[in-house]
Amino acid sequence: MKLPDKQCAIEDAVGEIKDGDTVMIGGFGVPGTPMTLIRALVAHGARGLTLVKNDANEPGMGLDHLLENGQVARLITTHLGLNSHAIALMNAGEIDVEFNAQGILAERIRAGGAGIGAILSDIGIGTELAEGKQIVELGGKAHVVEPALRADVALVHADRADTFGNLAYAATARNFNPLMAMAARCVIAEAEQVLPLGGLAADDVHTPGVFVDHVTELAEISEEYAVVRR
Amino acid sequence: MVARAAREIAPGMVVNLGIGLPTKVVNHLPSDFPVCLHTENGLAGIGPSLSPELADRNLIDAGGAYVSTVPGSAFFDSATSFAIVRSGRLDLTMLGAFEVSAGGDLANWKIPGKFSPGVGGGIELAQKARRVVVLTTHTDRAGNPKLRQDCSLPLTARGCVSRIYTDMAVIDVSESGFSLVETAEGVSTADVIAATGAPLAVPATPLPTF
Numbered sequence: 001m002k003l004p005d006k007q008c009a010i011e012d013a014v015g016e017i018k019d020g021d022t023v024m025i026g027g028f029g030v031p032g033t034p035m036t037l038i039r040a041l042v043a044h045g046a047r048g049l050t051l052v053k054n055d056a057n058e059p060g061m062g063l064d065h066l067l068e069n070g071q072v073a074r075l076i077t078t079h080l081g082l083n084s085h086a087i088a089l090m091n092a093g094e095i096d097v098e099f100n101a102q103g104i105l106a107e108r109i110r111a112g113g114a115g116i117g118a119i120l121s122d123i124g125i126g127t128e129l130a131e132g133k134q135i136v137e138l139g140g141k142a143h144v145v146e147p148a149l150r151a152d153v154a155l156v157h158a159d160r161a162d163t164f165g166n167l168a169y170a171a172t173a174r175n176f177n178p179l180m181a182m183a184a185r186c187v188i189a190e191a192e193q194v195l196p197l198g199g200l201a202a203d204d205v206h207t208p209g210v211f212v213d214h215v216t217e218l219a220e221i222s223e224e225y226a227v228v229r230r
Numbered sequence: 231m232v233a234r235a236a237r238e239i240a241p242g243m244v245v246n247l248g249i250g251l252p253t254k255v256v257n258h259l260p261s262d263f264p265v266c267l268h269t270e271n272g273l274a275g276i277g278p279s280l281s282p283e284l285a286d287r288n289l290i291d292a293g294g295a296y297v298s299t300v301p302g303s304a305f306f307d308s309a310t311s312f313a314i315v316r317s318g319r320l321d322l323t324m325l326g327a328f329e330v331s332a333g334g335d336l337a338n339w340k341i342p343g344k345f346s347p348g349v350g351g352g353i354e355l356a357q358k359a360r361r362v363v364v365l366t367t368h369t370d371r372a373g374n375p376k377l378r379q380d381c382s383l384p385l386t387a388r389g390c391v392s393r394i395y396t397d398m399a400v401i402d403v404s405e406s407g408f409s410l411v412e413t414a415e416g417v418s419t420a421d422v423i424a425a426t427g428a429p430l431a432v433p434a435t436p437l438p439t440f
Contacts, residue, residue: 028271028308031288054308081347082294102270102351103312110309123316123354127385159288171288171305172271178307227285227296 003164003197006215013188013214014040014155020073021046021152024109024184025053025063026177029082032169033062034157034190035222041155042069050074052109052151054102054176056086061224067095076149078102101129104146106179111148113182113211118147154184158207161191162198165212166205174206181207188214192221231414233258234440235324235365235395239265243321244274244314246355249293251365252324268320270351272311275303292351312351316358323359325352327366327394329381332407332428334391336364337383349386356387368396368425375427377401377408398422400440406431412438 014037017023023041027033042065049071056077057063064085066072074096080086090097100108107119120143124130134145156177159170167189169177181187189207194217209215232251236258239245244266247253256276259265267276270292277298280286285296314320329337336356339349356362369375377394393411394401399422400412409431413422419437423430 028292029290029294031271031290077348079348079350081350087347097348099348101349101353102308103315103354106308106312121316123357126388127353129349129353169305171286171299172269172273172290173288174305175272175308179309225287227282227287229282 003209005163006165006209006212007163007194008214008216010036010040010190010216011044013216014044016186017041017044017046017153019046020048022050022052022150024151024154024180025051026154026156026175026180027057027062028054028172028175030057030062030225031171032157032173032175032177033057034155035062035224036218037155037157037188037190038062038065039222042066042071045069045071047071048073050076052076052149052180054078054105056080056083058082059085074098076100076105078105099129105149106176108146108149109176109179109183112150113179116148118145120144121146149183151180151184152186154180154187156181156187156189158189158191160193160195160200161189161215161217162195162200162209163215164197165189165209165215166200167191167207167209167212168200168204169206178207182211186214187212188216190216190218192218231365231395231397231440234400234412235363238322238324238363238393239263241265244268244319246270246315246320246323246359248323248325248352248355250326252326253293253295255324255365268311268314269297270308270311270315272306272308273297273299273303274306274314275300277303312354315351315354318358318360320355320359322361322363323355324363324365325356327364327376328370328383330364330366330377330391330394330403331381332377332379332403334389334403335381336362336386336391337381338386340384342384353386356390361392362390363393363395364391365395368398368422375425378427398425401426401430409433410437412440415439
């Protein structure tokens with residue numbers, strides 16, 4: 001038996017994305033952000049998107065290209081502090097922003113990927129972050145119901161992959177990528193290197209290929225990953 | 231004050247240092263000090279910051295600074311990172327503040343109408359670290375006390391702060407409110423009382439300075 005080959009041209013992979021879709025995008029700051037897939041989604045042009053990403057990168061980088069191109073209706077995120085453009089769009093009412101506590105966003109995505117309907121947590125109880133949310137009592141203590149998150153498409157960035165879509169991430173570029181790679185109907189991975197089957201040892205796989213629909217090797221590494229001087 | 235706050239870190243701890251002033255605490259620890267520094271974006275065992283020439287583009291801390299690993303470091307995903315925080319594995323976190331109340335409430339994420347970039351990981355750090363200490367200037371830029379009877383800004387977490395390190399003093403939050411522990415060199419008890427927006431208990435015995 002031989003595991004199927006899921007390699008695919010990047011344009012064909014993002015071609016499945018439709019207007020109004022929910023799209024998860026990996027990354028925490030620059031590391032792990034699928035810069036090339038984002039550019040391909042800009043070229044594809046799908047609009048009215050709901051994006052799920054930890055942050056909005058910085059002005060003129062990563063997710064910001066989708067904001068600049070007017071493709072985003074809604075953003076589910078944790079922190080926009082480094083992107084003044086995203087904050088301006090939010091304040092002007094041009095995009096709808098839902099803030100989540102960072103670890104709760106991660107758990108909601110994990111629940112979505114694990115086939116679980118919601119998680120319960122006491123994070124935010126007694127603050128405005130819990131306002132308007134369903135509260136249930138468990139063991140004599142109030143918990144917020146945090147619904148699972150799933151997406152139509154997830155875009156992830158891996159360091160190494162194989163042709164079946166097994167993925168391995170580098171250093172802190174892991175972050176939300178393995179969680180999002182489980183939580184979408186269609187999972188598209190860009191990888192700095194796509195190895196033949198067996199090139200990625202079974203013990204070294206971070207995301208099993210069974211979760212991944214398309215994998216594409218990057219012809220070049222986006223200049224947006226370059227180390228910046230602050 | 232940063233050097234004084236560094237004495238908060240005991241050997242063997244797992245510690246998360248928030249963005250801003252708290253990040254500088256690490257500069258006051260000996261290089262062989264036995265501590266595990268955690269950062270929200272998925273690393274336990276943070277090593278020294280690196281210059282752009284030496285930086286790894288895939289290795290940053292939650293504040294976006296290029297950092298390194300140490301022998302024994304581990305990388306993990308964002309769910310695991312906050313499992314560490316929420317499950318009580320984090321012994322200590324040091325956070326910045328806009329306001330701290332006499333009951334230990336912390337406000338550090340939102341100024342309605344002016345500043346609302348999102349809460350990030352701060353709420354879980356504040357609510358779930360085993361010990362939460364705050365590093366902040368004693369007053370804001372306009373000279374208003376940051377230590378108040380009640381917070382006026384949206385809260386990050388209720389009743390979470392144990393101790394506050396400022397440029398003027400070290401102050402504990404107890405069941406009866408703020409109490410003065412130490413003063414900075416050249417700062418009088420009366421100065422601290424005047425700059426604090428809630429009653430401050432002062433022990434009868436002479437206070438150490440830092």
